[in-house]
Amino acid sequence: MSVNIMLYKITLVVYIAATILFLIDVLLRRTSLGNYARGTLLIGLLVHTATLATRYAEVGQTPVANLHEALSFFAWMLIGSYLLIDLRYRLDSLGVMVCPLAVIMLLAGGVIFYEVPHQNPMLDSWWFPVHVTLAFAGYAVFTLAFLVGIMYLLQERMLKTKSFSGLYYRLPSLDILDIINYRCLSFGFPLMTMAIITGAVWANQAWGGYWRWDPKETSALVTWFLYAALLHGRLNVGWRGRRAAIVAIIGFIFLIFSLFGVNLMLSDEHSFDAFKSLR
């Protein structure tokens, strides 16, 4: 077993431990466990960072070239951005959703091949790491916006209909959820914008054209417009709360489609090698 695979497995185990701690913290309301869960998650993130570093050393290129690597990188960004937001807002109820998500991603990534992707001369460019890092950071932040949006809708429903389940006591206030929705948007949107721009520059270098309307580019652009509309609505029209939450959820569905769906259904330069070999 290579060092990389071993570290990958350790990361997975630590994330599972953090998930269990968060579950006990939130479901059984042992709130004193929250900080242990955070600590565990931080350790997991550090091990995960080491995993990615060894992967980089083994493969010799930024490790986001196949689905296994993409899932791992996504999970890493997701946990990282959650911990950043959590620094300020202390949201155990978000942690309990984010952690299992990362676990699922790593499990899925672990089932699919660890093998090293083909060396693709196209990926041998400085624009590649910049483009994927920006893109995945954006994905991660928008995933948080999606989760927070769901939490908002649940909490809002209970406050409106005045029927309170155990969830009511565990979810944070509407105000905080709405603020985080906005924060995610105000970080995620510039990240996504820059990802698209760097992608275009890179494409120009590789193929001599900025934009080719391949399905990935098209769906990313649609998603971008959706988030742009949300940002505009928030800043200029006074959208907030329920509406902002709903748009963030729809945006995420588009995002997931452009991240995985397009690759599953269509073949183009953005597809992961993994899927090619599946077909």
Added chain:
Amino acid sequence: MNILVVGLSHKTAPVHIRERVAFAPTAMQEPLHQLLTLPSIAETVVVSTCNRVEIYATSRDTESAVAQIRRFLAEFHNIEPDELNPHLYDYTGGEAIHHLFRVASSLDSMIVGEPQILGQIKTAYGYATEFKTVGLILNRFLHKAFSVAKRVRTETEIASNAVSVSFAAVELARKIFGQLENKTVMLIGAGEMCELAARHFVNNGVTNVLVTNRTFARAEKLALEFSGRPVLFENFADHLDQVDIVLASTGAPDFVLEHATLEAVIKKRRNRPMFLIDIAVPRDIDPRINDIDNIYLYDVDDLQEVIQANMKERQKEAKKAEILVLAEVDQFHQWLGTLDVVPTIVALRSKFEQIRKDEVAKTLSRFEALGTKERKAIEAMTSAIINKALHHPVTVLKQCSDDTSCDVYVDAVRTLFDLAPPEPVADQKASLEEFNDQAIKESQVQWPKK
């Protein structure tokens, strides 16, 4: 020595019995001293609140102690024993420990999780220490009860959800707005309930208060109380766009706030959320307003439902607390068991015997040339040293058996010679300090208003 409790509570006695049996908080010396003169009682603490009267004591003969306390309660309060006895309960040993831990943790309270009972027990303990009716066991017992109560409070959410209308309103506002700082409350009308709720909001961080009333003078008066601003009733709606929380309780027969008004207001507020509380009957606010996005309208019934939900949540937390309490009861019961004289003497002797054996073996192994005779002499000599050294302490322990000082000796011997299992002493100092600060403030006995 064993622990026991005799008493009655809201669960066993109606108020007309409880009020006759209650002890006046200003005259505790007399009953405490009388209790101590009872032949079977070594130490005592009297807890007396409007919901319970309980006498905790230690005794070597719990059966007669219980009978004596029952008689004392009837005689002291001039009640026929036949009238009083059906309402009294008594527990001894582990059950008594369990009872106090539950009471102090507010698991036995009328409203589970209410915080006053702990302060009241602290005050009761304060009187007992002041009049010197407690010794080692009750000291430890009460301190342990305080620390158990504290654990229950911090490790469960038993007291975290409001069970009164005005607190429930504040909590709902927190779920909507997060923080209440810099929020604005408007009072429409001046009902008593409205005023109380407004006070809770101000205590929880709300900074701006607007008051409107059909009689402007009353609005002015109330605004002064909250250092807020009075607003003319004729055009109070013009101010609504600055208001986050509305408390309405006018005597008006029709709606004071209409759907169309609020629709315009929320647009002007750019959808910043509003929380409307309608305490009036008949209602002041059109219930259809709840359908507007970002407005949350609650009437009295809605708030009652929130309280019901909170009560259920407290019951769930109470189950967690019961488990926690049981573990603590076991631990304390164990410690109490170590205070028996005979096992202590046995433990002391075997400890010394072990030391003697180890040391003799160590020495003899270095002098292998010694004959059997010499070896026997060394064994005999060391045994004699130990017996002589232990003679007096053991005699004292044996003789003291009916005295409260005995517990002190036994405990000291166990501590000095490291005979005791882990003991519940860690939190003593902290809870004593807390006692000094809070006890008197928290725990004045309050009878319900008639």
